[in-house]
Amino acid sequence: QVQLQESGPGLVKPSGTLSLTCSVSGASISSGNWWSWVRQSPEKGLEWIGEIHHSGTTNYNPSLKSRITISVDKSKNQFSVNLSSVTPADTAVYYCARVEQMLGEYYFEYWGQGTLVTVSS
Amino acid sequence: QSVLTQPPSASGTPGQRVTISCSGSSSNIGSTSANWYQILPGTVPKLLIHSNNQRPSGVPDRFSGSRSGTSASLAISGLQSEDEADYFCAAWDASLHGWVFGGGTRLTVL
Numbered sequence: 001q002v003q004l005q006e007s008g009p010g011l012v013k014p015s016g017t018l019s020l021t022c023s024v025s026g027a028s029i030s031s032g033n034w035w036s037w038v039r040q041s042p043e044k045g046l047e048w049i050g051e052i053h054h055s056g057t058t059n060y061n062p063s064l065k066s067r068i069t070i071s072v073d074k075s076k077n078q079f080s081v082n083l084s085s086v087t088p089a090d091t092a093v094y095y096c097a098r099v100e101q102m103l104g105e106y107y108f109e110y111w112g113q114g115t116l117v118t119v120s121s
Numbered sequence: 122q123s124v125l126t127q128p129p130s131a132s133g134t135p136g137q138r139v140t141i142s143c144s145g146s147s148s149n150i151g152s153t154s155a156n157w158y159q160i161l162p163g164t165v166p167k168l169l170i171h172s173n174n175q176r177p178s179g180v181p182d183r184f185s186g187s188r189s190g191t192s193a194s195l196a197i198s199g200l201q202s203e204d205e206a207d208y209f210c211a212a213w214d215a216s217l218h219g220w221v222f223g224g225g226t227r228l229t230v231l
Contacts, residue, residue: 036220038166045123046158046166046209048220061219095165106213107156107171114165 002026004096004112012090012119018083022096022112029077030054034099036108037070037081039092047092051099052079086119093117124149124221125210132229138198141226143210145191149221153213155193157186160207160225169208170195197228205230 008020022035029035037049050060052070060068064083072079083090093116097108126144133139143155157170168177170186173193185196193212197204210223 038220040160045225046211046222048222050219059219062217097166100171102172102175105154105172105175107154107168108158108166108211109168109171109177111165 002098002110004098004110006094006096006112006115008115008117010116010118012086012117013121014087014119016086016119018086018090018094018117018119019080020094020096020115020117021078021080024077024079024098027098029072029079030074033101034059034106035072035079036097036099038095038097038108038111040095040114041092043089044092049081049083049094088119091117091119123224124214124217125212125223127208127210127223127226129224130227130229132231133197133200134231135200135202137200138196139200139228141195141197141208141210141228143193143195143223145193145212145221147191148216149191149212149214150188150193151191152215155186155188156211157184157193157195158209158211160209161203162206166209200230202230204228 003025034051036051067084069082093114095114096112098110100109154173158166173188174186214221
C-alpha cells in the first residue's frame with residue numbers, strides 16, 4: 001500500500017521560506033513515477049505547485065516558478081518543496097501526491113494526508 | 122481564475138442524477154484527458170475518474186465520466202447523502218506544461 005506523509009512547520013513568517021518534506025512508504029521514489037505537490041485553499045481551490053522525477057527533472061507551476069524548488073532524496077525515499085518569499089496568500093493545506101500512468105494517461109492517485117501551513121507574523 | 126471552468130455549485134435530491142461540467146481548451150482536456158476528484162469534508166482528495174471515463178477499483182459505478190471536445194463531465198446517478206462533497210476536475214496542460222484544476226463544484230444533496 002503506497003503511503004505519503006507530509007511534514008514541516010505549520011507556521012511560517014511572511015517573506016520567509018516554506019519547507020515541506022514528503023516521506024514515501026510502500027513504493028520506491030525511484031519507481032519511475034512523477035511526485036507532485038498540490039495545495040488547497042478556500043480562495044483558490046486546488047492548485048498544482050510542481051513535480052519531480054527521481055532523475056531530478058522538475059516541472060513547476062509557471063505562476064510560482066520563481067519561488068519554488070523541489071528536490072528528491074532517494075536515500076531517504078523522500079521529496080521536498082521550498083517556497084520562498086511567502087505571503088499570507090500562500091496559506092493553504094499542502095499535499096504531496098504520486099502521479100500514476102496508465103496507457104499514456106496520467107493522474108494523481110495516492111495523496112498524503114495534507115498539512116496546513118499558515119503564513120503569519 | 123482557474124484554467125478549467127466548473128460551476129461553483131450543484132444540487133439534487135436523493136436518487137436523482139446530477140452532472141457536473143468542466144470546460145477546458147485544446148491544450149488540456151482537448152488533447153490530454155480529464156480526471157475527477159472528490160473531497161469529502163475533512164478528508165483528502167479521492168480519485169473518482171481518470172482518463173476521462175475510467176473508474177478506479179472501489180469507486181461505485183454510480184459515478185461516470187465523459188469527454189466531448191474540450192469539455193468533460195462527471196455524472197452521479199442514484200444520488201446519496203454521502204455524495205455531498207466538493208468535486209474537482211484536473212488535466213495536464215501541454216501549453217503550460219503543468220497540471221491545471223477546475224475551481225471546484227460543491228454538491229449539495231437536498
